[in-house]
Amino acid sequence: MKKFFLLLLFCHVSSSVKHSLKYFLTTSSGIPNFPELIADVQVDDVQAIYCNANTKTVEPKQDWMKKYFDKDTGHLEWYKSECSENWLNVFKTKIADLMQQFNQSEGVHVLQRIHGCEWDEETGEITTFMQYGYDGEDFISLDLKTLTWIALKPEAVIIKLRWDADKLKITHDQIFLTLICPAWLKKYVDHGNSSLLRTALPSVSLLQKTPSSPVSCHATGFYPDRAMMFWRKDGEELHEDVDRGEILPNHDGTFQMSVDLKVSSIPSKDWRRYDCVFNLSGVKEDIITKLDKAGIRTNATDMTPFIIAVVAVLAVVIVITACGFFIYKKKNGERPKQKRCLICSFQYFDFSL
Known part of the structure; x- marks a missing residue:
């Protein structure tokens, strides 16, 4: 993985019995009117809490999270303190150190951190992670087995040696990741279970702009966003002549995605050998749509009714x-x-x- 920002694209959990608690922290230098620090807390890849250090506000993004804060006000105060004081002070110091290390007195610079834990509800296994990115690239990560930092690029070696010497900070991170994070994750899942585990199947359509255009298999209205869609030929997944789109949000909180198949070189008699498969995490049955000209929605329409009108x-x-x-x-x-x-x-x- 080359770019730290792409971490957001690989956060999806494939198993329906795995849960995750992830903290995305971002601070910057040289960006006018941008908060000194923002924090985004996600439970099972669903945004649960948002924090802005400038306004010192912690906003629950889910109803079940708001109810949890109402029940445990001390928990809410912890997030307010971390966001506006502890995390803010730590990140301001770190980005200043990095800029000094790289002789960067001006310009736009961004420091990010993702940390958290995953819990396999079936096996009970806990995995943890903490990684920093600087100016859009992976920079350094914490190895809890050796309790040392791993430099992810040559420029990070000096920083690694400096951070390795701070044993108290490493111990603090270890306690949070291995003890506090899993305990909170289990509580969050318990409170948001009905929302986090809900599923919604999509409507799937075949679309084509013109007879020579690719056929797009489009699914919309599904939830959660842990889904896959692909074209098959004779039951085997296709990789050539296929263009996969990203999963995009709808205004109602559901998601949509599409995958295109180039059909210009496919003989009409072979169309029946192709189908589109949609798979939603946690749902056993796939939605399979046959490649059928009669079922394709296209921009080409019959002009007769228009002329009569x-x-x-x-x-x-x-x-x-x-x-x-x-x-x-x-x-x-x-x-x-x-x-x-x-x-x-x-x-x-x-x-x-």
């Missing part, structure tokens, strides 16, 4: 115009020659005179 509107306009002209003539003392209208009860008039 236009002709009907024009006919009405002509009749109304004729009647209006007749009224105008009548008011001016003229009476044109009459003929019966064949379309409606209005009269059709011959104005050839």
